[in-house]
Amino acid sequence: MSFYDSSKIEKKWQKYWLENKTFKTPENTDKPKYYILDMFPYPSGSGLHVGHPEGYTATDILARYKRMKGFNVLHPIGWDAFGLPAEQYAVKTGTHPRITTERNIIRFREQLQMLGFSYDWDREVDTTDPNYYKWTQWIFLRLFERGLAYEDEQPVNWCPELGTVLANEEVIDGKSEVGGYPVIRKPMRQWVLKITAYADRLLEDLDGLDWPESTKEMQRNWIGKSIGAEVDFNVPDLNEKIRVFTTRPDTLFGATYMVLAPEHNLVDVLTTEEHKTSVEKYKEAAGQKSDLERQELSKEKTGVFTGAFAINPVNNKEIPIWIADYVLAHYGTGAIMAVPGEDERDWEFAEKYDLPIIRTVQPPDNFDGKAYTGDGPSINSDFLDGLHITDAKTKIINWLEENGVGNKSVNYKLRDWLFSRQRYWGEPFPVIHVDGKPKAVPDKDLPVTLPDIKNFQPTKSGEPPLAQAVYWVETTDPETGKKAFRETNTMPQWAGSCWYYLRYISPDYEGGPVDQEKEKYWMPVDLYVGGSEHSVLHLLYARFWHKVLYDCGVVSTKEPFQRLVHQGMILGEMEYSAYELDGKIISADEAAQIEGVTRIPLSETDVEKKGERFFMKGTEINVDAKAYKMSKSRGNVINPDDVVKNYGADSLRLYEMFMGPLEQVKPWSTKGVEGVNRFLNRSWRLFFGDGETVKFNISDSEPDKNQLKILHETIKKVTEDIENMRFNTAISALMIFVNEANSWESVPKSVAETFVLLLSPFAPHMAEELWNRLGNYNTLAYEEWPAYKEEYLISDSIEMAVQVNGKVRANISVPSDKVTDKDFVIGLAKQQKNIIRYLEDTTIIKEIYIPGRILNLVVKQ
RNA sequence: GCCCGGGUGGCGGAAUUGGUAGACGCGCCGGACUCAAAAUCCGGUGGCAGCGAUGUCGUAAGGGUUCGAGUCCCUUCCCGGGUACCA
Numbered sequence: 027m028s029f030y031d032s033s034k035i036e037k038k039w040q041k042y043w044l045e046n047k048t049f050k051t052p053e054n055t056d057k058p059k060y061y062i063l064d065m066f067p068y069p070s071g072s073g074l075h076v077g078h079p080e081g082y083t084a085t086d087i088l089a090r091y092k093r094m095k096g097f098n099v100l101h102p103i104g105w106d107a108f109g110l111p112a113e114q115y116a117v118k119t120g121t122h123p124r125i126t127t128e129r130n131i132i133r134f135r136e137q138l139q140m141l142g143f144s145y146d147w148d149r150e151v152d153t154t155d156p157n158y159y160k161w162t163q164w165i166f167l168r169l170f171e172r173g174l175a176y177e178d179e180q181p182v183n184w185c186p187e188l189g190t191v192l193a194n195e196e197v198i199d200g201k202s203e204v205g206g207y208p209v210i211r212k213p214m215r216q217w218v219l220k221i222t223a224y225a226d227r228l229l230e231d232l233d234g235l236d237w238p239e240s241t242k243e244m245q246r247n248w249i250g251k252s253i254g255a256e257v258d259f260n261v262p263d264l265n266e267k268i269r270v271f272t273t274r275p276d277t278l279f280g281a282t283y284m285v286l287a288p289e290h291n292l293v294d295v296l297t298t299e300e301h302k303t304s305v306e307k308y309k310e311a312a313g314q315k316s317d318l319e320r321q322e323l324s325k326e327k328t329g330v331f332t333g334a335f336a337i338n339p340v341n342n343k344e345i346p347i348w349i350a351d352y353v354l355a356h357y358g359t360g361a362i363m364a365v366p367g368e369d370e371r372d373w374e375f376a377e378k379y380d381l382p383i384i385r386t387v388q389p390p391d392n393f394d395g396k397a398y399t400g401d402g403p404s405i406n407s408d409f410l411d412g413l414h415i416t417d418a419k420t421k422i423i424n425w426l427e428e429n430g431v432g433n434k435s436v437n438y439k440l441r442d443w444l445f446s447r448q449r450y451w452g453e454p455f456p457v458i459h460v461d462g463k464p465k466a467v468p469d470k471d472l473p474v475t476l477p478d479i480k481n482f483q484p485t486k487s488g489e490p491p492l493a494q495a496v497y498w499v500e501t502t503d504p505e506t507g508k509k510a511f512r513e514t515n516t517m518p519q520w521a522g523s524c525w526y527y528l529r530y531i532s533p534d535y536e537g538g539p540v541d542q543e544k545e546k547y548w549m550p551v552d553l554y555v556g557g558s559e560h561s562v563l564h565l566l567y568a569r570f571w572h573k574v575l576y577d578c579g580v581v582s583t584k585e586p587f588q589r590l591v592h593q594g595m596i597l598g599e600m601e602y603s604a605y606e607l608d609g610k611i612i613s614a615d616e617a618a619q620i621e622g623v624t625r626i627p628l629s630e631t632d633v634e635k636k637g638e639r640f641f642m643k644g645t646e647i648n649v650d651a652k653a654y655k656m657s658k659s660r661g662n663v664i665n666p667d668d669v670v671k672n673y674g675a676d677s678l679r680l681y682e683m684f685m686g687p688l689e690q691v692k693p694w695s696t697k698g699v700e701g702v703n704r705f706l707n708r709s710w711r712l713f714f715g716d717g718e719t720v721k722f723n724i725s726d727s728e729p730d731k732n733q734l735k736i737l738h739e740t741i742k743k744v745t746e747d748i749e750n751m752r753f754n755t756a757i758s759a760l761m762i763f764v765n766e767a768n769s770w771e772s773v774p775k776s777v778a779e780t781f782v783l784l785l786s787p788f789a790p791h792m793a794e795e796l797w798n799r800l801g802n803y804n805t806l807a808y809e810e811w812p813a814y815k816e817e818y819l820i821s822d823s824i825e826m827a828v829q830v831n832g833k834v835r836a837n838i839s840v841p842s843d844k845v846t847d848k849d850f851v852i853g854l855a856k857q858q859k860n861i862i863r864y865l866e867d868t869t870i871i872k873e874i875y876i877p878g879r880i881l882n883l884v885v886k887q
Numbered sequence: 888g889c890c891c892g893g894g895u896g897g898c899g900g901a902a903u904u905g906g907u908a909g910a911c912g913c914g915c916c917g918g919a920c921u922c923a924a925a926a927u928c929c930g931g932u933g934g935c936a937g938c939g940a941u942g943u944c945g946u947a948a949g950g951g952u953u954c955g956a957g958u959c960c961c962u963u964c965c966c967g968g969g970u971a972c973c974a
Contacts, residue, residue, distance in 0.1 A: 240891045244969060247890070252973075272974060285974095327972085357973045364974085370888095371972055439973050558968075600898070630914075635897060638947085638965095651898095684912070686900055689892095691967070695899065701912045707927090755901070758911035765911090827907040832955045834907050860941080874954055880906045884954045 030710040032674025036791040040139055048805050049144040052098045055547045060097040062089050063530075063587075065556025065564075066106040066523045069130040071115070074137040075656065076664045076682070076694065081555040081593040083679045084688050084753065086143045088553060090787040091748050093144075094811035100548055101144060102530035104151035105131050109519045110188070110204055113451040116482040123451040123482070127154055137666065141675045142790050144807070151529045153522030154451075158529060160473035161539040162521050163456040165571060167466050168578050170457070174220045175445065177464055182444060184212035189484030190448040191216065217446040217455065217515060221570045225249050225438045227584075228569055236589040238689075241561045248562050250439025255423050257363065257432035259284060259336040261347070266292060268336055268347070271358030271437050274368060275426065276418035278340045279407040280386035281363035282376070284347045285329065287355035288312040296347055298333030305330055305349065312351045327352050327375045338363075339431040340422075341408070350375065358437050366397060373397035387415070443567065445518060448490040450482050452516030460503045460510045468504065474512070490514040523564055524571040527551055527586060538580065545581055550588045558592035565590070591751065594690040596682070597653040598662030602628040604642055604649045611642070614650045653693030664694050676789035677703040683753035683788065702757070706792060709764050709785065712773055713796055724800065725772040734818040736766050737777050741814035744784045753788070760785060775800065780812045828855040829882040830864040838881075848875045855881055 043049060062085050067078065089101040105127075112123035112130075131152065138145070151158055169175040182191040187207035197209050221228075229249050232242045254273035261268060268284060286293055288309045297305045308330045329350025338345055352371055353362050366376035367385040373396045376383050386407045389398040404410040409425075410418045426432030446455070454474045456467040467474055477498035482491050492514040493499060503510040525539060531548045532541035565587070572586040605617035606624045617623045633640045633649055640651040656663045669678045680702040686692045713723055729737070740763040747756035763781060767773055773781075779800055786793035786806055797806040824845055828836045836858040844850045852873060855861055861883075868885035875881050 238892095240969080243891060247970070250973065254974080270974080274974080352972050352974095354973065362974050369974070371974075374972095437973080561969080630897080633897090640897090684899090690900095692899065695913070697913050698899065704927090705912080711927095754899090755911080758901075761911055825907090829907085829955075832953095837907075872954060874906095876906060879903095880955085882906080882954055 030674075030707055030792065032676065032791070033671070035795045036140075036142065036670075036675050039791045039794045040142060042794070042805070043142075043144070043807075044139070044147065046805070047148070048807050049101070049146050050148060051100050051102075051146045055098070057096060057098045059100065059548055060089075060092040060553075061100045061548050061551045062092070062553045063101075063527055063551045063555070064103060065554070065560060066104065066526050067134065068106045068109055068519075069127065069134040070111060071126065071130055073130075073133050074666050076666050076669070076678075077557075077593075077596050077656075079141055079666055079678060080596060080682045080688070081557070082138070082141070082143055083682050084591075084593065084751065085553065085555050086679075087683070087748060087753060087787040088751070089144055090790065090807065091811065093807055094783070094786075094809060096810070100530065101146060102149040102151075103138065103143070103145040103147075104149075104526060104530065105134070105153065106519065106523050106526070107131060107152050107154045108452045108522055110449070110451070113449055113482055116451070120480070122478070124154070127451075140670055141666070141679065144790070149530050149533045151526055151533055153453075153526065156473045156475050159453045159522065161529065162453050162517070162525070163467075163472050163474060164469060165525060165539060165575065166453075166517070166521070167456055167469065167472075168580075169219060169574060170464075170466055172574070172577075174223060174574065176218055176220065177215060178218050179213055179215050180218070180444075181211045181213045182216055183209045184214065185209045191444065191446070216444055217513075219443040219445045219570075221443045221567075222438060222440055224570050224573055225251065225440050227573055228440075228566065231569075231573075231585055235585060235587070237587075238558075238590065238592060241558065241565070241590065241592070244561045245566055248440060248566065252437050252439075254435060254437065255419075255426060255432050256359065256435040257339065257426060259339065259345075259363065261296065261334055261336045263334065264295060266295060268292060268361050269359045270361045270363045271435060272363055272365075274365060274415075274419075275422045275432070276404060276407075276410060276413075276415055277365040277368045277386045278338070278363070278422060279404075279410065280365045280367040280384045281338050281345065282366060282382040282384060283345050283364045284336055285350045285353045285362050285364050285372075285375070286332075286347065287353040287360040288349050288351055289355035290349070290360045292361075293332065293349055296332045296334040301331060301333035305332055308349060327371070327378060329375065329379065331379075339426075339429070346381070348375075348379070356441065357439070368397055368399055370397045370399065386410075443570075445521075446515035447518050448484050449516050450476070450479065450491040452518065453521055454492070454516055455513040457513040458501060458503060458510040459513065460506065460508050464513070465503065465505075465510070471504065490516065492516065520564060520567050524568045525575070527554075527568075528575075528581065539575075540580065542580070542582075549581060550583045550586055552588055554587040554590045555593060556590075557595070561592070591689065593688050594692060595655070596664075596685075597691060597693045598656045598660065598664070599695060600630075600651065600653045600693050601662070602630065602633045602640060602649055602651050604628055604647065611647055613646075613648045615648055656694075664696075669699060673699050673703045674706075674791070676706055676792050680706065680757060680788055684757045686754055688751055688753065705757075705761050705764065706789060708768060709760075709781075709789075710792065710796075712764060712767055712781075713778065713799070723772050724775050724778050727772070727774050729774040729777045731818075733767075733770070733774065733777055735821065736763060737780060738814040738818040740784060741780065741812045742819065745811070745814070748787065757788060760788070782806065783809055783812050824878055826851070826878065827880055828858065828861055829880060830861065831884060832882060835864050836860045845878050848873075848877075851875060851881055852883075855883070 064082055064085050085101065089099050092099050107127045112126045115121060115126050116123045153159060166175060183197045184191050185202045185207050188202055188205065191214060192202055192209060197203065201207060202209055229246060229251055232245055235242065252273050254271060255275040256269055256271050257275065257278065259268045259270065293305065327350060329348045332347045332349060334347045335344045336347055364372040364375065366372040366383040368387055373383065384406055386404055387398055387402045388405045389402060401415050404413050404418050410421060413421060423434050454476055456472055456474045457464050458467060477495040479491060479495050481494060484491050499512045499514060501510050501512055502508065528540040528545065531544050535541040568586055572581060573584065575581045576584055604626045605612050605614060606626050607620065628649060632643055634643050639648045641648050654660055654662060666678060677699055681699045684702050685698065740759050743759035744756045747753065782793050782796045783806060794806060820842060823839045823841050826838055826840055827834045828838055838854050838858060840851055840854065865885060868887055870883055870885050872884035
């Protein structure tokens with residue numbers, strides 16, 4: 027039996043591709059270009075997991091396909107190598123993060139090469155390389171020059187366990203996204219990037235992008251633009267004004283009280299003597315709460331009265347001023363007018379503290395809720411009465427502006443981006459402090475490199491590890507010669523990944539982050555593939571930097587990533603579980619209610635499905651059937667190295683694409699890998715026969731009509747499916763071809779060659795080997811992609827269904843040249859035994875014929 | 888709660904976008920080869936009834952539009968992801 031030795035053949039071609047630089051990006055620009063990018067991997071110590079090759083195989087297939095289609099393809103890879111794990115490892119072991127990082131990169135590179143990806147290995151970039159972060163710093167200086175990077179003392183998310191501050195986005199439910207440690211609020215001096223200045227452009231330019239709608243929607247929500255008005259409320263006793271932001275100025279007549287955030291700077295001024303104690307107490311309690319506590323305790327609204335009153339400008343009514351932590355200091359003006367009639371939160375608060383509620387929008391008759399937030403005619407609103415929301419808003423805004431008590435206003439949820447971290451393993455800021463003021467390091471002195479230090483531990487007070495490198499921190503201002511101190515914070519990991527896609531274009535260019543001539547040719551990225559976990563942060567930050575670079579004239583496109591696709595997560599194998607309590611097997615439903623149960627793994631053959639649920643075979647005990655996220659603790663992690671060892675890289679690639687649509691979440695199945703592995707072996711045997719001896723099964727004969735038909739059907743299907751990234755059905759088409767061809771006496775060489783080319787993007791190692799053994803001595807990577815000919819697809823006859831009253835009653839075979847002949851088809855149909863039976867004693871009232879598809883005879887008794 | 892996805896055989900998934908539901912793969916059943924097993928090959932495989940022809944039910948549930956609905960519309964349920972007092 028001939029057999030395919032995957033490990034030997036795969037290594038052979040990997041070596042060939044590297045040595046011949048087969049996938050070196052062309053330098054000429056005479057052909058159309060295709061820039062296909064994988065999301066920047068972090069080279070972690072645990073190596074590649076099976077999730078990585080999913081997206082990478084998809085892009086690799088496209089890259090290989092586009093090369094064969096005559097495109098110049100840019101398909102690079104590199105390392106987002108700054109980051110916390112290497113630093114934490116350094117704290118623990120004293121190993122410099124550089125050592126760890128280099129080791130991990132080598133491992134990752136080997137693993138990627140083992141999978142046969144067609145990257146241009148001469149374009150690797152590494153964010154920790156001073157030649158790279160020189161330009162990260164350079165871009166930061168452009169931000170600084172433009173006033174888009176500033177220092178600010180502000181309450182930040184301080185994580186004592188990690189010894190660093192975190193961006194708002196890195197805090198999930200009051201805990202750090204990395205590690206899940208508690209996070210507290212602490213005022214500190216920080217670098218902040220003014221992403222809010224680009225909010226509108228980041229929002230508007232989403233419209234032109236070919237991205238998943240859900241991702242665009244998430245970005246829109248994150249930016250959170252809302253249009254409304256600002257209104258001033260006078261506090262006559264104190265001669266003060268309180269400004270509020272509202273999206274519903276039309277409900278102004280229903281504003282029956284005001285609420286300030288506890289941190290609002292007028293709170294102390296407003297509070298009357300008799301309320302001082304309770305207000306102080308409330309403020310203190312709110313200030314001490316961590317974000318987590320604030321969220322947990324916020325189920326029930328709390329607040330206290332300040333004793334002060336403001337005047338509602340539309341009706342001059344006196345309304346009380348409260349403070350409550352359901353009003354956020356950092357959104358809008360940190361103060362609201364409360365309109366309980368049309369706002370659920372205000373209603374809840376008003377109910378609790380017995381504050382007046384006035385409806386100003388007429389709810390529908392059947393409305394039985396509390397606050398009514400829908401549309402309707404205004405009531406109790408003087409000159410707005412009868413107007414619906416939109417018109418009422420316009421009118422009241424005009425009124426506010428005429429009377430000088432307010433104006434139209436826009437607000438964003440998006441906040442400026444907290445950009446500094448108290449870490450060692452990150453890009454140093456190219457900034458020195460002279461006389462207490464930040465000053466840019468001149469471009470010519472870049473990069474500001476990381477000093478070597480021994481102790482990577484941050485200080486308890488929050489001083490970054492770099493502060494220990496006194497010789498590095500203390501420097502002189504090159505301009506004035508004055509004593510200066512280097513910035514000891516470093517940049518967050520996002521920095522390096524904000525612009526890496528540009529560096530790939532000209533990785534060795536010394537005149538700037540990117541060679542502008544080449545940038546014009548290669549940008550934008552035509553296809554960007556990566557996980558949906560980056561839907562907001564990385565993609566928003568990168569878009570922001572790109573727009574700044576656009577404004578600086580460095581790049582020529584407004585957006586970096588034209589088309590974006592997220593690959594779905596790969597889960598562990600499906601698990602069937604029964605549960606045991608005190609030696610007794612109990613049902614999964616029961617187990618979910620009780621603690622202290624033991625999970626008993628079952629095999630697929632132990633269970634059966636009844637209705638919607640799975641049960642232990644022959645019992646009424648229902649069991650769980652679920653695939654879980656891969657995790658070390660669950661022990662369901664699949665290691666790609668093992669898969670490659672057992673089945674080969676081509677099998678892994680093929681399986682990951684065959685599992686289902688790329689974007690979908692799907693469970694792993696080792697049996698499924700065996701399935702595609704069998705397919706590859708069958709493909710191999712197509713060429714080398716099935717006997718004891720290896721015999722070449724290829725003939726020089728001309729392909730017959732039938733062979734050409736199936737071949738060209740396969741070409742058509744595979745081509746269309748690759749174009750649409752439907753790799754699972756493309757592979758299915760290849761399988762159908764092989765199943766068919768296996769029944770042939772021999773395979774005509776021309777057919778065999780075409781098949782090998784079709785297979786090559788998916789299983790490049792086997793394809794190269796077959797191509798070579800067919801007598802071609804060059805790589806097939808730049809062979810022309812096969813084109814199908816319509817003439818071969820036409821068959822002599824077409825199978826069609828005949829329906830009577832919408833139900834299929836017979837199948838007929840119609841000669842191709844008669845397909846458009848309705849009368850002929852109906853005549854043929856009426857000869858069918860089963861049709862005759864159904865037409866008996868009926869009258870045909872309608873004949874619906876869709877040529878080549880279906881004939882439906884509508885009859886009546 | 889709100890915003891996005893999505894529910895199709897025992898399992899992963901197909902279905903030319905309104906035209907024969909279940910392609911392809913896994914699993915399972917039967918057969919060939921083998922002393923035997925593995926591997927491989929051949930055949931079968933949605934449920935129910937029937938020897939069969941065939942009939943009938945069937946794409947989460949219910950209703951609607953249509954000659955015809957997995958696909959379009961309405962209602963409900965379930966699962967996954969995001970988000971959460973943003974005024």
